[in-house]
Every structure is written in structure tokens, then in C-alpha cells.
Amino acid sequence: MEFVNRFAQALPELCHQQQPTALSEPEMVIVSQQSCQLLALDANFMASEQGLGLTAGQLLVDGMDPVSTVYAGHQFGGYSPQLGDGRALLLGELKTPQGEHWELQLKGSGLTPFSRQGDGKAVLRSSIREFLASEAMAALGIATTRALSLGVGGGEVRRERLEKEAMLLRFAPSHIRFGHFEYLYYQQQSGLLKRLIDFCLEHYFSDCLKQSNPVLAMLQQVVDSTALMIAKWQAEGFCHGVMNTDNMSILGLTIDYGPYGFLDDFNPRHICNHSDHHGRYAFDQQPAVGLWNLQRLAQALSDYVPSHQSEALWLRYQRVINQHYQMFMLNKLGLSKWQDQDESLLSGVLSLMAQQGLDYHSSLRSLAQPMAELPALLGEPWQAWLATYRARCAEAERDETQRCEAIQQHVPLYVLRNYLAQQAITAAEAGDYSELQTLHQILSQPFNPQKNAERFAAPPPHWGKCLEISCSS
Numbered sequence: 001m002e003f004v005n006r007f008a009q010a011l012p013e014l015c016h017q018q019q020p021t022a023l024s025e026p027e028m029v030i031v032s033q034q035s036c037q038l039l040a041l042d043a044n045f046m047a048s049e050q051g052l053g054l055t056a057g058q059l060l061v062d063g064m065d066p067v068s069t070v071y072a073g074h075q076f077g078g079y080s081p082q083l084g085d086g087r088a089l090l091l092g093e094l095k096t097p098q099g100e101h102w103e104l105q106l107k108g109s110g111l112t113p114f115s116r117q118g119d120g121k122a123v124l125r126s127s128i129r130e131f132l133a134s135e136a137m138a139a140l141g142i143a144t145t146r147a148l149s150l151g152v153g154g155g156e157v158r159r160e161r162l163e164k165e166a167m168l169l170r171f172a173p174s175h176i177r178f179g180h181f182e183y184l185y186y187q188q189q190s191g192l193l194k195r196l197i198d199f200c201l202e203h204y205f206s207d208c209l210k211q212s213n214p215v216l217a218m219l220q221q222v223v224d225s226t227a228l229m230i231a232k233w234q235a236e237g238f239c240h241g242v243m244n245t246d247n248m249s250i251l252g253l254t255i256d257y258g259p260y261g262f263l264d265d266f267n268p269r270h271i272c273n274h275s276d277h278h279g280r281y282a283f284d285q286q287p288a289v290g291l292w293n294l295q296r297l298a299q300a301l302s303d304y305v306p307s308h309q310s311e312a313l314w315l316r317y318q319r320v321i322n323q324h325y326q327m328f329m330l331n332k333l334g335l336s337k338w339q340d341q342d343e344s345l346l347s348g349v350l351s352l353m354a355q356q357g358l359d360y361h362s363s364l365r366s367l368a369q370p371m372a373e374l375p376a377l378l379g380e381p382w383q384a385w386l387a388t389y390r391a392r393c394a395e396a397e398r399d400e401t402q403r404c405e406a407i408q409q410h411v412p413l414y415v416l417r418n419y420l421a422q423q424a425i426t427a428a429e430a431g432d433y434s435e436l437q438t439l440h441q442i443l444s445q446p447f448n449p450q451k452n453a454e455r456f457a458a459p460p461p462h463w464g465k466c467l468e469i470s471c472s473s
């Protein structure tokens with residue numbers, strides 16, 4: 001394994017070098033085989049004592065130089081001048097034989113100078129939630145940080161109750177956040193800000209260097225990737241829960257899984273974060289929050305991109321997010337080419353689900369039935385909409401079988417519902433990781449029916465819809 005540390009070398013002023021605080025009596029809970037493949041890591045290595053040592057913060061591989069990094073961010077609308085990796089360390093960048101670079105981060109790795117009032121630890125419950133979400137999102141085609149492995153320790157930490165401590169190894173091409181730029185901008189560290197920008201341009205946006213204003217070109221790419229990510233969140237019913245600018249990735253990756261949730265019943269106003277009293281990050285607010293957050297990034301880059309140039313990007317954001325969202329939703333209806341009248345077809349199906357409080361995913365998936373059976377299946381309130389849908393499908397190039405197949409390829413059968421995660425967590429807290437491993441396996445192929453997996457496709461029980469998830473993890 002070859003490790004480099006480009007971020008720490010280029011921007012030591014943003015980094016605090018330190019060692020992880022290892023878990024005591026660690027045990028491996030789960031390893032993602034897909035992640036091993038991406039990293040070109042031998043799955044046997046991760047299953048070995050060394051893999052466990054790495055996941056538990058006991059062992060570093062030659063060439064790793066762990067650091068915590070400082071950043072800032074707008075949290076719930078207000079500026080927090082100093083945040084940072086409070087319980088995560090960037091271990092280094094793994095260089096694969098193909099020449100790809102992947103930053104490895106250990107989350108739950110102990111106190112750092114940025115821990116503020118926190119203890120620097122992560123608990124098993126929240127680490128399982130992050131592991132499952134990272135891998136499930138990737139399987140749905142949503143840009144995300146990934147999870148490699150999760151270990152549990154013998155110690156306990158206090159949250160709302162005493163919980164088992166754990167560590168998660170996660171990875172991404174970069175974990176740079178909007179908040180890294182904001183920190184340097186508001187600190188008026190213009191030289192360092194320039195170096196951070198140059199670092200990003202060189203390593204992640206090198207095609208922008210050819211443009212007359214490379215920083216504007218980079219900002220435009222961030223606008224596009226963020227719009228794509230959020231369009232996909234909306235289409236897949238994903239609610240992030242804490243869209244602060246310190247939780248926004250410069251690469252448009254979904255990052256920092258906390259109180260997130262996938263919709264069960266379709267409620268556009270759904271608030272998944274129990275601590276979000278005013279619904280700032282409610283499901284239907286996410287596209288607008290994404291824009292607001294991008295504007296905070298543009299402010300941090302305003303020495304390089306004057307406001308008259310960034311203005312045009314806000315219209316672009318709206319256009320890009322709408323176009324992606326419309327296509328994703330059209331595909332879920334088994335259709336392929338957007339027509340103007342599809343706007344009302346789409347708003348029609350969403351209002352039906354909202355009015356009747358229907359399950360978002362299974363309602364859409366139920367459309368993958370022969371047209372003749374849909375009226376009886378869906379009931380009276382759907383008849384008018386079904387007539388429009390039938391007429392629209394009749395014009396389309398796809399026949400009945402192709403329409404059903406297309407729906408099945410775009411509407412997942414298995415969704416990471418809170419209650420499924422909770423069942424896996426309860427079993428894992430009692431020392432049984434098999435439920436978690438099965439759930440992870442099923443969610444890695446969310447569209448295809450799998451053997452003995454009916455219960456994972458079932459709608460949530462009442463208790464499962466009422467789980468309260470807060471920021472504390």
C-alpha cells in the first residue's frame with residue numbers, strides 16, 4: 001500500500017498532526033467488499049488483524065501522516081468561525097496501482113484541537129448509520145463519501161444513554177468542504193486561501209486551469225455537481241438533515257451522515273432531524289438550501305469571482321437541478337424523453353402520494369404492473385391521473401414490458417429505511433452483526449429482487465415511521 005499526504009503537505013497551516021486514540025478490545029463489525037475493490041485492497045487484508053488494527057486506530061500503515069483539519073461553516077444559517085475535524089482524522093491518501101488517490105479518514109478517532117465540547121468519539125449506532133448510508137447511496141448512484149470498515153470497542157460513551165464506542169474508516173477523493181474556504185476567507189488569510197484554491201485546481205479541477213478564470217470555472221463545476229447530487233436526493237427521497245456549509249463537499253459528495261433519513265410516506269415537509277425545530281432542512285427545502293450554501297462558497301471566493309459573474313451561476317443551478325430531477329423522476333415513471341406536459345404528470349403523482357400519505361418508494365414501484373391492473377391496484381383517487389399516464393405511455397416508444405422493466409431499474413425495491421437500520425443496530429448492539437451484514441448486502445443491489453429478502457421490502461411498521469433521530473451521535 002502506498003500512501004501520500006498531499007493535503008497535509010500543501011496546507012500544513014490547516015492541519016494538526018496527531019495520532020488516533022485507539023479503541024480498546026476492538027472487534028470488526030463489517031467490511032464493504034465493494035469498497036475494498038475500489039481501493040484495490042485485498043479483502044483478506046481487511047479481515048485480518050491488520051485490517052482490524054487500522055479500523056480501530058491501533059495501527060498506521062507506512063506513509064500515513066494523520067491530521068485533523070480546521071474549517072468553519074454556516075450552521076443553521078449562522079456563521080461559526082471555527083469548527084474542524086472534531087472526531088475524525090485524515091490518515092493519508094491511498095494511491096492505487098491505477099494511480100487514483102483516495103483520502104482515508106478515521107471517524108471516532110478521539111479528541112482533536114477542534115473537538116470543542118465533544119469527546120471525539122463515535123458510537124456504534126451512528127457509525128452503523130453512516131456505513132449503511134454511504135454504501136446504499138453509492139448503490140443508488142448518488143455521489144457520496146464511502147465506507148470501508150467499521151470496528152467496535154470495549155468502551156462506552158454517553159450520549160442520550162450509554163452506548164458502545166466505534167470507529168469508521170471512510171474514504172473519498174477529497175474531504176474538502178465549503179467550510180475550509182470560509183474559514184480562510186473570514187480569517188482574511190488571503191495567501192492561504194489562494195493556496196487552497198490552487199490545491200483544488202491542481203488536483204480536482206485541473207481542466208479549469210485552461211479557462212480564462214479558473215476559479216469561476218471551478219465554482220461552476222461545484223454548482224453543477226451540487227445540483228446533480230441534490231436532484232438525486234430529491235428523486236430518491238433522501239433527507240440529509242444537517243446541510244450546514246461545513247457538511248458540503250467541494251466535490252459534490254454527500255458527506256456527514258447524521259440524522260439523515262429516506263422518506264417512508266411522501267411528505268414534502270418531512271424533517272428528519274429532531275433538533276431542526278424550524279424545518280430549515282426539511283426535505284422540500286434542500287434544493288434552496290443547496291443554492292444558499294453555494295452562495296456562501298461564492299462569498300468565500302469573491303476575491304476571484306466578482307458577484308456579477310457568480311449571479312449567472314444561480315440561474316444555472318436552478319436549471320441544472322430541475323433538468324436532472326425531471327429526468328430522474330421521468331425514469332421512475334418508466335418514461336424516457338421529457339415533454340412539457342410531463343410537469344403536470346409528475347406534480348400529479350406527487351400530490352396523490354402526499355394527499356393520501358402513501359409510501360414514496362412502493363407507490364412508484366407499484367406502477368411496474370400491467371396498465372390494465374393499475375386502476376384496481378391504486379383505487380379511486382388515482383383514476384384521473386392514471387388516464388393521463390396511460391395516454392402518455394401509449395405515445396412513448398416503450399412497450400408495456402419495457403415500461404415495467406424501466407420502473408424496476410429506477411425505483412428501488414429495497415430502501416434504507418430508518419426502521420431497517422434500527423433493527424440492524426439493535427442486533428449489533430447485542431453483538432450480532434449478521435442482520436447488519438444482510439441489510440448491507442441487500443442494499444448493495446437495491447433494484448433486484450433477492451432471495452429471502454421479502455421482509456426488507458415491506459413497508460415500515462408504525463413505530464418505524466416515528467423514530468426520532470437527533471444530531472447527537
Ligand code: AMP
Nearest residue numbers: 083084085086087115118119120121256
Ligand atoms: P456535524 O453537525 O456532525 O457536522 O458536526 C459539527 C461539528 O461538531 C464538526 O466540527 C464535528 O467534528 C464536531 N463534532 C460532532 N460530534 C463530535 C464529538 N462527539 N466530538 C467532537 N466533535 C464533534
Ligand code: MG
Nearest residue numbers: 246247255256
Ligand atoms: Mg460535519
